[in-house]
Amino acid sequence: MIKEKSHKDDMKAEEDLYVLDTILSGVQTNFNLYAIDERLREEYKTIEMLENKQFEYAFDDGIPMKRSITEEERLINRLESDRIGVITDVLIKHAKIKCVDEIYKRVCDSNVAHI
Numbered sequence: 001m002i003k004e005k006s007h008k009d010d011m012k013a014e015e016d017l018y019v020l021d022t023i024l025s026g027v028q029t030n031f032n033l034y035a036i037d038e039r040l041r042e043e044y045k046t047i048e049m050l051e052n053k054q055f056e057y058a059f060d061d062g063i064p065m066k067r068s069i070t071e072e073e074r075l076i077n078r079l080e081s082d083r084i085g086v087i088t089d090v091l092i093k094h095a096k097i098k099c100v101d102e103i104y105k106r107v108c109d110s111n112v113a114h115i
Helices: 002-024 033-043 047-055 071-093 100-114
Strands: none
Touching: 002 033, 002 047, 033 047, 033 071, 047 071, 047 100
């Protein structure tokens, strides 16, 4: 039963990644982007966990942005976060990483090694 559940979860994640890759590639689709974003964030709790971790590493130099971001750009940014969250969820389920923090720890450690 556990193997079946894992296989079904992997297939679902694969389908979700396919939809996200299609959207993010710029191909015109009839997908409701808001509904997809909402559903993914409900099903993959790792997305919110990743975003919370991102805020810890965000750099704010106090200089305001020179341009405002459009609603479409904001949604695409959310969908990109969704994609990373789905991938991270699969990595955790297959014990390739233990938690969301490892994603940022590895990135930060590799950046320090290059300095």
